[in-house]
Amino acid sequence: MENQSYEVKINGSGIHEKNALVCVNGKGLNGNGNHHKAVKGIVCPAKQKSCRQRWNIRPSEMSVNTLNPIRAIVDGMKLTPNPEKPMIALSIGDPTVFGNLPTDDKVLQAMKDAIDSHKYNGYAPSVGYQKSREVVANFYSCPEAPLEAEDVLLTSGCSQAIDLAITVLCNPGDNILVPCPGFSLYKTLAVSLGIQVKLYNLLPEKSWEIDLQHMESLIDDRTTCLIVNNPSNPCGSVYSKEHLQNILSVASKHCVPILADEIYGDMVFPGCAYQSTASLSSDVPILACGGLAKRWLVPGWRLGWILIHDKNQIFGKEIRQGLVKLSQRILGACTIVQGAIESILNDTPQEFYHRTISFLESNSEICFSELSTVPGLTPVMPSGAMYLMVGIEMEHFPEFQNDVQFTERLVTEQSVFCLPATAFEYPNYFRIVVTVPEEMMVEACTRIREFCQRHYRTCSQDSNELDQ
Numbered sequence: 001m002e003n004q005s006y007e008v009k010i011n012g013s014g015i016h017e018k019n020a021l022v023c024v025n026g027k028g029l030n031g032n033g034n035h036h037k038a039v040k041g042i043v044c045p046a047k048q049k050s051c052r053q054r055w056n057i058r059p060s061e062m063s064v065n066t067l068n069p070i071r072a073i074v075d076g077m078k079l080t081p082n083p084e085k086p087m088i089a090l091s092i093g094d095p096t097v098f099g100n101l102p103t104d105d106k107v108l109q110a111m112k113d114a115i116d117s118h119k120y121n122g123y124a125p126s127v128g129y130q131k132s133r134e135v136v137a138n139f140y141s142c143p144e145a146p147l148e149a150e151d152v153l154l155t156s157g158c159s160q161a162i163d164l165a166i167t168v169l170c171n172p173g174d175n176i177l178v179p180c181p182g183f184s185l186y187k188t189l190a191v192s193l194g195i196q197v198k199l200y201n202l203l204p205e206k207s208w209e210i211d212l213q214h215m216e217s218l219i220d221d222r223t224t225c226l227i228v229n230n231p232s233n234p235c236g237s238v239y240s241k242e243h244l245q246n247i248l249s250v251a252s253k254h255c256v257p258i259l260a261d262e263i264y265g266d267m268v269f270p271g272c273a274y275q276s277t278a279s280l281s282s283d284v285p286i287l288a289c290g291g292l293a294k295r296w297l298v299p300g301w302r303l304g305w306i307l308i309h310d311k312n313q314i315f316g317k318e319i320r321q322g323l324v325k326l327s328q329r330i331l332g333a334c335t336i337v338q339g340a341i342e343s344i345l346n347d348t349p350q351e352f353y354h355r356t357i358s359f360l361e362s363n364s365e366i367c368f369s370e371l372s373t374v375p376g377l378t379p380v381m382p383s384g385a386m387y388l389m390v391g392i393e394m395e396h397f398p399e400f401q402n403d404v405q406f407t408e409r410l411v412t413e414q415s416v417f418c419l420p421a422t423a424f425e426y427p428n429y430f431r432i433v434v435t436v437p438e439e440m441m442v443e444a445c446t447r448i449r450e451f452c453q454r455h456y457r458t459c460s461q462d463s464n465e466l467d468q
Helices: 069-074 104-117 132-138 157-169 184-192 210-217 241-254 317-329 335-347 350-373 402-414 438-455 458-468
Strands: 002-011 015-024 034-037 042-045 152-155 175-180 196-203 222-230 258-263 287-293 304-309 377-380 385-393 429-433
Touching: 002 402, 104 287, 104 335, 132 152, 132 241, 132 304, 132 335, 152 157, 152 241, 152 317, 157 222, 157 287, 175 184, 184 304, 196 210, 210 241, 222 241, 304 317, 304 402, 350 377, 350 385, 350 438, 402 429, 402 438
Parallel strands: 015 042, 175 196, 175 222, 222 258, 258 287
Antiparallel strands: 002 015, 034 042, 152 304, 287 304, 377 385, 385 429
16 A cells, blocks of 8 residues: 555644644554654654754753853953952952861861772762761751751752752742842752742841841742851851741741751851751751851862751652652762761861861951941941951942942952952942951952042032032
8 A cells, every 4th residue: 555644633632733744554554563753743754864954953941041140240340450469359259269278187187088998989879878978967966956867968069959959849930039149059040940039138237137028028829948048158147046036937937948058057256156947947847958168168079968857747758759869860979078077077176167267257357347447338247157248339439330340440450359249139249258368358458448549439529520
């Protein structure tokens, strides 16, 4: 029987492909008994090569939608330092850059021992070695928020932990609540997945506490996650017990789980007390993300974790299983660091932590003290982490339209690079990283003062210049 062409109609779905043609013999099969299959509206034999007539390679929607605001802004800035002044970069959140904040010798020895053991050269389970998970669970467990090994997933840094947490909780079309100003990665990850980001305000006049009324007003039936970053990047804020309880009350009232970004946990200055969000929660389920990067000063070692706090089994098995499945997409945490983690957590001397905190507090006080007396600037003293935010009274710097232009010219004239807070969706501020050597911090503040004195204008000056 000769081959004939037939119009194909898919009745089950109500789709009528007018241009889809299939060549069949009377039995619905070709001579070799192979079914035919459709490609781009044309049905081709299974053994036939691609019916494409020309190249048409396009990037995925996810890749197109992926944007790091910091890179987008910084890459577009004209950063040409003054050749007469050495560059001082106060923009990079990496405590190892200048070599003045080395990790402890015990931490290094733990890594050497793990390598020399030859036990950690192969693949680990996607969620991490059982023993390593037990170590992390024991280290962070407390009576108010107990942890066991199965409550811990080890990841490739805190960034992957945040990625997994957002991905397991949210679907495209859902929305998450993100602090403003806040770490730009939250939005980068969410938007790439088709998740809407709603920015809730932080209050600089209250040491960057959350505007709880504003945050609550953003919650709707598609809100699937509230991100709380404490201590904070970029603000250096540390929330009080009372404020955390108020945050939890809002989350409990609206049944919204919390992603607690606690990578800077315990990095707080004397006089401030750090409490994990989970230790105060009676019912709100929490995915707490952390890692070695900042407290142990080894961001390149790429070991992070998710701590699952779920007293009332609200997450249930599904969220746990979802995290395990997501961890299997890419085997994450470095096995050598997993092998060293027990000694790192248990043997690092307290003096190392105290020394790091003391240095960060001292640099923060120098920066705050120096810039507080600079007309046109309003620094906000941090309580922890590694950052300090500085407000710019833009009306007194009429040469510049925004914080990006301000910081760009600061590089050009003074070779000091501070990150414009537009990168954190909070214009007219800039962020200073306080991990640089003390003499460099003092010099940077001196240059910032000189820059502001050169460009500062009073309101009367502005009017007089306009009149002339």
